[in-house]
Amino acid sequence: MTVVPAGDGTAALICDTCGSDDSAIDTTRDGDLVWPVVIALGWTGSAFSTGPHRCPQCSRTSATPQQSAGESRPAHHSASYNIRTHDDVDVTAITPLADLDAALAERLRDDLMRAAARHRHVVVDLHAAHFIDSAALGLLVRARQEAKQHGATFDLVAPSRFVRTVLHTMRLDSVFRTFPDLRSAVNAMTPAARHR
Template identity: 45%
Template sequence: MTVVPDDHLMTLICDTCGDTIRGTACVLPDAEVVWTLVAEHGWSGSPFATGPHQCPHCSLLPTSGGGHASCADHGPGGILGIDHLDDVTVIAATGDIDLESGDTLRTALRHAADVGGNIVVDLARVHVIDSTGLGLLVRAHCDARDRGVTLCLAAPSRFIRTVLHTMRLDGAFLIFESRDEALTHFSRRGVSAATASTAETAGSSAR
């Protein structure tokens, strides 16, 4: 463990130099999730207490691979692409979905709503999400439901799954292991709907 919870305080320990900080930054009722403590103090590493974590100084030190000690999965949030496939719009997000990158995701979700149809938010390249990003997804999910379509999540990280579970939202979203699995689900549902429509038409003609 590199983060030690003690009552309502948490101690974050740098795995490189052993430097420590102590704080109460934890917005989730889950002692294992420490992303807010890490982010608010400029540290890098895992959003979980099991580490690794590096202080701001050690995050800039080069590693043997030529990179840096910071977590390679983190970075500015953004949208890799938006694909329109039949009646499904796929939004591929990347980086950290937070207050700074929220407008980018909001614009992409609004575009998908304007196009119409079901929405798949591909989170394969997203490592963490804060309350801003989560709020955007919840609102988009509700809007999609009101339009009679579905917004689902594909390939969420372990951290995102933990956040959804902690906030009791894992049952609100359809969640798939991959983008392809989500597209297969909508494809099958479309075939089933088309088959039912054909059968109904045939039945009407027979009468």
């Protein structure tokens, strides 16, 4: 738990990297949802009161000095993603292999934007990503806009409950078409399915 309730409708947001805190969090509006306040204060991380959260200083640096000295980072930061193209229907499927945080979004950015500009259909398979932060969500929105500018589709596959909640909260659930699995998404792109 990285948001500690103060009992009067406020809470302290604690940085998971350096331990600094900000006690200006108003939790009365949306219960456990703290994303609007987190973003306004320059923090990154979870939309909910359960972490991870990073203060503005730690959000600007990708690694602490201890990590630079060779200490291991959390597993979700070292994970990557897969890209697979289904040439028969010109679908590119990008699968993040971990939670979509700012670090993974940064590594994914170029390939995702390139796919959105070059392929008729792009799907992001989120079955392994249970969490998404504001940086990653922003990347998905930009990639969808890029795809739309090129007359392409940009869909999501198997978003977790958390991701669906974030999409709903940010009023993006009607923007992204979602599919339960990759096969359903690819099948929906076939010429026969599109003409039904």
